[in-house]
Amino acid sequence: MMNIEQEYLDAEALLEGHFLLASGNHSKRYLQSAKVLEDPKRAELICNALAKMINESGIQIDTVCAPALGGVLAGYELARALGVRSIFVEKKEGGMELRRGFKVQKGENILICEDIITTGGSAMKAAQAIEALGANVIAFASLANRGFCKREGSSLEAKAECKLSSKVPFFALDDFTFEMYHPDECPMCKSGSKAIKPGSKA
Numbered sequence: 001m002m003n004i005e006q007e008y009l010d011a012e013a014l015l016e017g018h019f020l021l022a023s024g025n026h027s028k029r030y031l032q033s034a035k036v037l038e039d040p041k042r043a044e045l046i047c048n049a050l051a052k053m054i055n056e057s058g059i060q061i062d063t064v065c066a067p068a069l070g071g072v073l074a075g076y077e078l079a080r081a082l083g084v085r086s087i088f089v090e091k092k093e094g095g096m097e098l099r100r101g102f103k104v105q106k107g108e109n110i111l112i113c114e115d116i117i118t119t120g121g122s123a124m125k126a127a128q129a130i131e132a133l134g135a136n137v138i139a140f141a142s143l144a145n146r147g148f149c150k151r152e153g154s155s156l157e158a159k160a161e162c163k164l165s166s167k168v169p170f171f172a173l174d175d176f177t178f179e180m181y182h183p184d185e186c187p188m189c190k191s192g193s194k195a196i197k198p199g200s201k202a
Contacts, residue, residue: 002049004144004173011036018188020195023118025180026188030198031144033115037073044077046143046173051081053171054111057152059139062109063087067096067126074143075113082111089126096122096129106134117142117172120149120164127165140170147177 008014013035019027037043054061066075066088079086087104089096104110110130112123117140127137145151149162151172164170183189 002046002173004046004049005176007042007046008036008144011039011042015198018193018195020197021180023180024183026183026186026195027178027180028188029176029178031116031146031176032198033070033074033143036143037077037115043073044081047074047077047081050078050141050143050171050173053152053173054082054139054141057139057169057171059111059169060109061111061139063104063135064111064113064141065089065104065126065130066113067091067122070116071114071122071126071142074115078111078113078141089129096125098129098133104130104133104135108135109138110135111139111141112137114140114142116144116146117164117170118146118148119161120170124163124165127168137168140164140168142170142172145170145172145175147175151175 013032015030015032019030061082061084063085064075064079066072068088068090072088076086087102089098112126114123123140130137148159149164149170150158151170154175156175
């Protein structure tokens with residue numbers, strides 16, 4: 001069984017400090033997936049473990065689609081592990097779209113892959129873009145689940161903030177439930193610390 005937390009620790013990608021999250025909340029811990037995926041051998045091992053979980057479910061995937069930019073590496077490695085093609089969607093005003101000559105067929109079975117799924121907002125925008133072209137989104141996957149959405153095999157229930165469809169299975173290697181604080185209630189801010197923004201969004 002893949003110990004994804006240990007992989008993040010070994011890659012120095014489970015950060016400790018005072019972080020400003022994309023949601024606007026603050027946290028003492030942060031998952032920096034790009035650091036895990038910078039080592040091709042580690043990326044291959046992790047995505048092989050995720051592919052094994054998906055294959056064991058019996059779901060038949062034709063294509064893996066990732067939201068750019070954060071999901072592209074994870075999506076590519078997962079597609080390679082599953083033996084299917086890899087595509088990605090990119091941001092446009094209010095949503096995402098398929099560009100660069102990528103096409104999907106009517107009825108094609110698509111898995112949406114992210115590096116991390118928090119509430120699943122980006123994954124759902126990717127799904128909507130793909131479904132608008134006539135393909136079927138039949139699963140979601142990520143290396144790790146931030147604990148807002150319910151993944152296959154976990155006892156954690158989905159929280160109100162989860163945006164993923166409850167009718168579509170979600171696969172991830174583990175749950176990471178970090179305590180988060182509203183800036184007005186953040187104990188680190190009260191002690192004089194300043195939050196930093198470690199993610200890809202400037």
